[in-house]
Amino acid sequence: MPHNPDVGVSGGVVDLRPTTGSGARSDNEAYELARSGQVLAMRALDLGEKGASARLVGEESAAERFFQDAVAVALQALHEPSARPLDLQLRAAQWALACGDAVTARHLLAERSVEAGEGMAESWAQISDTDAWLDAWLIATVRRSPPDELALNALVRRYWKPLFSRCRMLTSNRESADDLAQDTWCRVLRGRDRLKPGGNFRAYLLMIATNLWRDSKRSDLRAGSLADGRVSSLDREITLGDGPAVTLAEILPDLTQLEAAERASLKHDLDQALERLETLWRDVLIARFLDGESCAEIGHRYGRTEQTASGWVRRALSEMKCCMEDLRRNAH
Amino acid sequence: MRTEAEIMKTEPTIEQLLRWRAAHAEAEAPPAPRAALLLELARPWWQRCPEKFAVLVAGFDEIQARFGHAMETDAGRGGSFPVPAVISRTNVETSLLADILFLHFRGRTLRLRFQLQPMPELPEPNLDVTFVATDSPRAMFSAPASLSPGGDYRLEIELSIEVAQAWAHLRVTDRMPFRFVLRPADEA
Numbered sequence: 001m002p003h004n005p006d007v008g009v010s011g012g013v014v015d016l017r018p019t020t021g022s023g024a025r026s027d028n029e030a031y032e033l034a035r036s037g038q039v040l041a042m043r044a045l046d047l048g049e050k051g052a053s054a055r056l057v058g059e060e061s062a063a064e065r066f067f068q069d070a071v072a073v074a075l076q077a078l079h080e081p082s083a084r085p086l087d088l089q090l091r092a093a094q095w096a097l098a099c100g101d102a103v104t105a106r107h108l109l110a111e112r113s114v115e116a117g118e119g120m121a122e123s124w125a126q127i128s129d130t131d132a133w134l135d136a137w138l139i140a141t142v143r144r145s146p147p148d149e150l151a152l153n154a155l156v157r158r159y160w161k162p163l164f165s166r167c168r169m170l171t172s173n174r175e176s177a178d179d180l181a182q183d184t185w186c187r188v189l190r191g192r193d194r195l196k197p198g199g200n201f202r203a204y205l206l207m208i209a210t211n212l213w214r215d216s217k218r219s220d221l222r223a224g225s226l227a228d229g230r231v232s233s234l235d236r237e238i239t240l241g242d243g244p245a246v247t248l249a250e251i252l253p254d255l256t257q258l259e260a261a262e263r264a265s266l267k268h269d270l271d272q273a274l275e276r277l278e279t280l281w282r283d284v285l286i287a288r289f290l291d292g293e294s295c296a297e298i299g300h301r302y303g304r305t306e307q308t309a310s311g312w313v314r315r316a317l318s319e320m321k322c323c324m325e326d327l328r329r330n331a332h
Numbered sequence: 333m334r335t336e337a338e339i340m341k342t343e344p345t346i347e348q349l350l351r352w353r354a355a356h357a358e359a360e361a362p363p364a365p366r367a368a369l370l371l372e373l374a375r376p377w378w379q380r381c382p383e384k385f386a387v388l389v390a391g392f393d394e395i396q397a398r399f400g401h402a403m404e405t406d407a408g409r410g411g412s413f414p415v416p417a418v419i420s421r422t423n424v425e426t427s428l429l430a431d432i433l434f435l436h437f438r439g440r441t442l443r444l445r446f447q448l449q450p451m452p453e454l455p456e457p458n459l460d461v462t463f464v465a466t467d468s469p470r471a472m473f474s475a476p477a478s479l480s481p482g483g484d485y486r487l488e489i490e491l492s493i494e495v496a497q498a499w500a501h502l503r504v505t506d507r508m509p510f511r512f513v514l515r516p517a518d519e520a
Contacts, residue, residue, distance in 0.1 A: 164358065166354070190376075289351070321346060
């Protein structure tokens with residue numbers, strides 16, 4: 001690796017001047033010692049950057065190896081009696097978390113030197129507080145066997161509300177939503193070695209929940225008349241006229257001006273309307289408007305064209321609107 | 333009477349309603365479960381119920397005794413070697429065979445189709461398939477399988493690196509290095 005001991009490392013707090021050592025050592029020996037420490041530090045920084053780059057492009061195995069090597073080399077550098085970047089200890093802790101090694105990260109945190117803590121208090125505080133860890137750190141530590149329980153607790157807490165919300169929208173029922181959310185986490189944990197620390201974990205979690213819900217609905221379809229949910233056939237012809245614009249004029253209040261009772265009533269009606277919708281329409285509405293999937297993506301998922309999916313979205317909107325109008329009229 | 337512009341400004345669309353409901357559902361979320369509980373629930377069933385697993389694995393001996401001849405002669409006619417299988421329902425275990433119809437690897441992903449012999453009168457639409465090693469009573473992994481309209485079960489699973497490497501050259505006509513414990517998905 002090309003190395004110039006007089007050149008600092010970009011982004012780091014670096015002092016690469018050779019130490020002169022004690023009087024017993026010659027200047028040359030001291031310089032060599034310092035140089036070996038600096039070489040190691042530079043090597044660790046290089047490996048850390050490679051790890052970050054690999055994670056950025058989704059090469060998780062390579063990223064993990066680079067981060068592990070970066071930690072190993074950094075630990076070696078930290079034991080050298082030579083000058084090194086002041087933030088090397090902090091970076092080593094961050095790399096350790098990036099490859100899921102919470103034990104080493106916490107050890108580095110406990111052993112951090114006062115000198116290394118200067119100006120980096122915020123970064124060390126992030127490492128000391130599991131709830132403040134980056135998603136990638138939490139996921140990397142949960143991937144390990146056995147997983148780090150503190151990290152898992154933090155990850156579950158971070159995404160529990162959006163997950164429960166999605167499950168509530170899918171199942172229209174609080175108890176079922178709780179079960180589905182818990183099943184989702186169990187599914188994620190059973191395949192945790194396949195989690196990608198650099199991926200979009202929230203989207204992944206919601207996708208698992210939606211897939212589990214769809215699977216349960218497919219079982220309902222096979223169970224026929226015994227099933228408790230209504231499931232539409234993908235091949236059923238959909239007839240739509242020009243259709244009304246999908247606003248709910250005259251039947252719904254302004255969402256920002258609702259009193260508590262109105263809010264409760266509207267929530268109830270929305271749950272009822274979702275419950276009445278056939279599985280396909282509910283899935284399509286949630287995919288399109290909560291997940292932001294395009295019609296092309298929805299169609300692709302079902303093996304249908306974008307045009308077909310677009311028709312489904314319009315039909316789903318129309319069905320939902322009818323249900324809401326019906327419920328609101330009865331309510332008044 | 334509101335003007336059209338006022339209505340457009342204040343009347344929510346279905347999208348806004350869904351987002352509004354989702355936001356409120358977040359606020360209604362119960363406390364998050366503890367990691368320890370989730371880890372316990374996520375443990376494979378054979379670790380949570382080792383006694384049950386031992387009973388089911390003992391059922392493979394009965395299959396060997398009942399179907400041993402059929403297992404060899406089927407393969408001798410050029411077919412695949414049937415895989416011993418035990419279906420475990422609540423308090424009822426049934427021994428039978430599974431014919432491997434299709435086996436394909438793509439990277440670490442295994443795609444498998446199998447048919448039960450004899451086919452149960454009321455086949456389960458979804459099964460949890462536990463792969464048990466043949467050289468020891470050791471569960472390897474489990475995967476969900478769905479019943480196809482043709483009456484065969486299909487599953488797809490990403491294998492661990494070790495298993496994928498060990499099975500990379502496996503062909504559908506080979507003697508399979510696994511046995512099945514099958515559990516209805518809704519009881520799994």
